[in-house]
Amino acid sequence: xxxxxxxxxxxxxxxxxxxxxxxxxxxxxxxxxxxxxxxxxxxxxxxxxxxxxxxxxxxxxxxxxxxxxxxxxxxxxxxxxxxxxxxxxxxxxxxxxxxxxxxxxxxxxxxxxxxxxxxxxxxxxxxxxxxxxxxxxxxxxxxxxxxxxxxxxxxxxxxxxxxxxxxxxxxxxxxxxxxxxxxxxxxxxxxxxxxxxxxxxxxxxxxxxxxxxxxxxxxxxxxxxxxxxxxxxxxxxxxxxxxxxxxxxxxxxxxxxxxxxxxxxxxxxxxxxxxxxxxxxxxxxxxxxxxxxxxxxxxxxxxxxxxxxxxxxxxxxxxxxxxxxxxxxxxxxxxxxxxxxxxxxxxxxxxxxxxxxxxxxxxxxxxxxxxxxxxxxxxxxxxxxxxxxxxxxxxxxxxxxxxxxxxxxxxxxxxxxxxxxxxxxxxxxxxxxxxxxxxxxxxxxxxxxxxxxxxxxxxxxxxxxxxxxxxxxxxxxxxxxxxxxxxxxxxxxxxxxxxxxxxxxxxxxxxxxxxxxxxxxxxxxxxxxxxxxxxxxxxxxxxxxxxxxxxxxxxxxxxxxxxxxxxxxxxxxxxxxxxxxxxxxxxxxxxxxxxxxxxxxxxxxxxxxxxxxxxxxxxxxxxxxxxxxxxxxxxxxxxxxxxxxxxxxxxxxxxxxxxxxxxxxxxxxxxxxxxxxxxxxxxxxxxxxxxxxxxxxxxxx
Numbered sequence: 001x002x003x004x005x006x007x008x009x010x011x012x013x014x015x016x017x018x019x020x021x022x023x024x025x026x027x028x029x030x031x032x033x034x035x036x037x038x039x040x041x042x043x044x045x046x047x048x049x050x051x052x053x054x055x056x057x058x059x060x061x062x063x064x065x066x067x068x069x070x071x072x073x074x075x076x077x078x079x080x081x082x083x084x085x086x087x088x089x090x091x092x093x094x095x096x097x098x099x100x101x102x103x104x105x106x107x108x109x110x111x112x113x114x115x116x117x118x119x120x121x122x123x124x125x126x127x128x129x130x131x132x133x134x135x136x137x138x139x140x141x142x143x144x145x146x147x148x149x150x151x152x153x154x155x156x157x158x159x160x161x162x163x164x165x166x167x168x169x170x171x172x173x174x175x176x177x178x179x180x181x182x183x184x185x186x187x188x189x190x191x192x193x194x195x196x197x198x199x200x201x202x203x204x205x206x207x208x209x210x211x212x213x214x215x216x217x218x219x220x221x222x223x224x225x226x227x228x229x230x231x232x233x234x235x236x237x238x239x240x241x242x243x244x245x246x247x248x249x250x251x252x253x254x255x256x257x258x259x260x261x262x263x264x265x266x267x268x269x270x271x272x273x274x275x276x277x278x279x280x281x282x283x284x285x286x287x288x289x290x291x292x293x294x295x296x297x298x299x300x301x302x303x304x305x306x307x308x309x310x311x312x313x314x315x316x317x318x319x320x321x322x323x324x325x326x327x328x329x330x331x332x333x334x335x336x337x338x339x340x341x342x343x344x345x346x347x348x349x350x351x352x353x354x355x356x357x358x359x360x361x362x363x364x365x366x367x368x369x370x371x372x373x374x375x376x377x378x379x380x381x382x383x384x385x386x387x388x389x390x391x392x393x394x395x396x397x398x399x400x401x402x403x404x405x406x407x408x409x410x411x412x413x414x415x416x417x418x419x420x421x422x423x424x425x426x427x428x429x430x431x432x433x434x435x436x437x438x439x440x441x442x443x444x445x446x447x448x449x450x451x452x453x454x455x456x457x458x459x460x461x462x463x464x465x466x467x468x469x470x471x472x473x474x475x476x477x478x479x480x481x482x483x484x485x486x487x488x489x490x491x492x493x494x495x496x497x498x499x500x501x502x503x504x505x506x507x508x509x510x511x512x513x514x515x516x517x518x519x520x521x522x523x524x525x526x527x528x529x530x531x532x533x534x535x536x537x538x539x540x541x542x543x544x545x546x547x548x549x550x551x552x553x554x555x556x557x558x559x560x561x562x563x564x565x566x567x568x569x570x571x572x573x574x575x576x577x578x579x580x581x582x583x584x585x586x587x588x589x590x591x592x593x594x595x596x597x598x599x600x601x602x603x604x605x606x607x608x609x610x611x612x613x614x615x616x617x618x619x620x621x622x623x624x625x626x627x628x629x630x631x632x633x634x635x636x637x638x639x640x641x642x643x644x645x646x647x648x649x650x651x652x653x654x655x656x657x658x659x660x661x662x663x664x665x666x667x668x669x670x671x672x673x674x675x676x677x678x679x680x681x682x683x684x685x686x687x688x689x690x691x692x693x694x695x696x697x698x699x700x701x
């Protein structure tokens with residue numbers, strides 16, 4: 001009998017929870033759930049409702065939305081209405097536009113209706129007031145649309161129409177960078193717009209609002225709330241904007257980037273909604289101020305302050321709070337000064353006397369309580385889960401979150417004040433997994449503790465010894481602490497492999513000193529840590545030391561390349577989206593200024609994998625997507641070229657393979673390509689680790 005982990009088509013069809021929101025009174029929780037579409041080539045996201053912590057109901061999950069475009073970005077208004085973003089048809093006969101807009105689903109019942117009609121669509125909800133009807137959204141507007149706070153929307157629509165009519169795709173850049181991860185930046189620029197939901201009304205479809213000074217521009221519907229631009233002429237300062245709205249809706253606090261040569265630093269700015277006046281709250285040279293969050297009463301601002309990393313090492317992510325009065329701050333102070341962890345997120349606890357945070361720690365990601373009075377940080381959860389997406393009900397104070405581990409994907413839970421965790425209902429039932437987890441560790445040569453997870457096949461596979469796969473995480477500032485749909489060791493366990501998931505030097509969750517053991521020296525402590533913990537695991541009776549392989553993506557791909565050039569202990573190497581030639585990568589990645597700031601010249605040279613191509617003896621499977629802008633395709637092409645230069649036979653044959661995806665990015669996101677990815681990887685491992693015959697995946701022709 002097949003299972004979702006022995007059958008890749010079943011695996012890609014598993015529903016996936018990927019978002020959560022809680023109503024102000026805590027009675028309802030909204031989940032976004034992604035499911036495979038009808039032709040199996042994409043995922044569609046819908047919104048479901050489940051009873052919240054304060055609800056007496058014990059009902060099954062209820063699906064709230066259904067469309068071919070899908071929905072996401074859920075949040076609640078103060079009245080309990082549900083906001084979301086979708087490119088679904090608006091029901092008003094507009095067939096030509098699928099730009100995502102802001103929608104509202106009334107808590108009292110009825111159909112969802114659009115709140116915006118922007119030509120370029122809405123990016124997402126930045127924040128909404130808890131005691132007013134003000135909502136702040138992000139949206140891309142063309143720089144040529146002008147700086148009129150109210151007229152820019154229709155001017156943008158007119159300009160987009162002209163570009164479309166003339167089929168112009170060109171983009172003019174004036175600053176660096178020009179792309180990010182998997183998409184080109186521009187031609188539009190991210191703005192922050194505000195609207196008042198109370199202005200949404202029913203009206204005749206033909207009634208429209210025209211904008212002063214743009215009478216010939218496409219009209220904006222009069223029954224929709226007017227949009228006000230808080231950020232005229234933002235350039236690239238809001239590409240990664242994060243922010244919050246004060247409870248009364250009068251102020252938006254957001255991160256704004258300040259351009260510096262080829263890079264930028266993050267500042268925190270307060271925008272007065274009525275006047276548009278901006279006040280810089282926190283800005284320092286060589287420091288990033290990020291992740292702003294507000295107390296429930298709106299009087300306290302918390303954020304993360306991080307001095308800039310240099311080749312000498314990473315720095316601590318400091319947690320600061322300050323008193324907020326309108327657009328004025330005072331009493332800025334650092335809290336949790338002895339806490340040697342990096343927060344993944346911050347929210348205020350009920351009563352506003354403390355912050356709640358999640359952070360990587362020891363292969364998990366617990367929830368922590370950080371008192372504002374300077375008291376000691378308290379760990380609330382003490383289990384093997386990784387928590388994320390903390391949400392606090394504004395009125396009732398209930399806390400909900402998502403959690404996951406290598407034994408289960410994301411699912412919703414309630415977290416009590418004493419740390420007790422209770423699962424909530426979910427429309428995506430947790431699958432039965434074939435592998436069992438053990439925690440493993442060893443001591444490195446410098447005395448450092450190095451730990452990881454070992455996923456073993458089920459008892460049905462016998463006592464072994466099992467072939468071993470060393471999986472190396474990306475990042476490198478990362479940890480193998482929770483479920484991944486892209487790199488899932490349970491699929492390998494279902495095929496009889498043991499999978500080692502180690503956290504070597506540079507991994508998060510073990511303190512700043514552990515990170516800096518590998519700083520500017522990726523090929524040193526991270527490599528020796530990986531080899532040390534592999535030595536410890538292959539010494540077990542249930543592991544076959546003679547049948548091993550190493551696999552990794554991104555930084556993990558860099559390490560796979562480094563491993564390939566420094567040892568012949570592995571029968572096969574799989575390297576995905578990997579850094580190969582650091583001198584080349586440094587100038588072609590989408591964030592070259594960052595990489596050049598954390599390496600010095602010696603570090604770049606000494607840790608460059610391509611210098612050791614002649615020493616590679618293990619067969620390599622190289623995988624790369626052409627739309628990968630973080631690790632550009634040139635890395636994979638150069639690796640493949642140099643493998644051929646040094647290792648091809650006279651007839652051009654090699655034991656190596658190159659799996660190329662013309663339309664994928666840093667990840668392989670399309671479900672049909674994920675299947676091909678796994679089929680190719682497992683076929684390569686079957687040939688070289690287990691000694692089987694090479695079987696070319698059918699859909700590769």
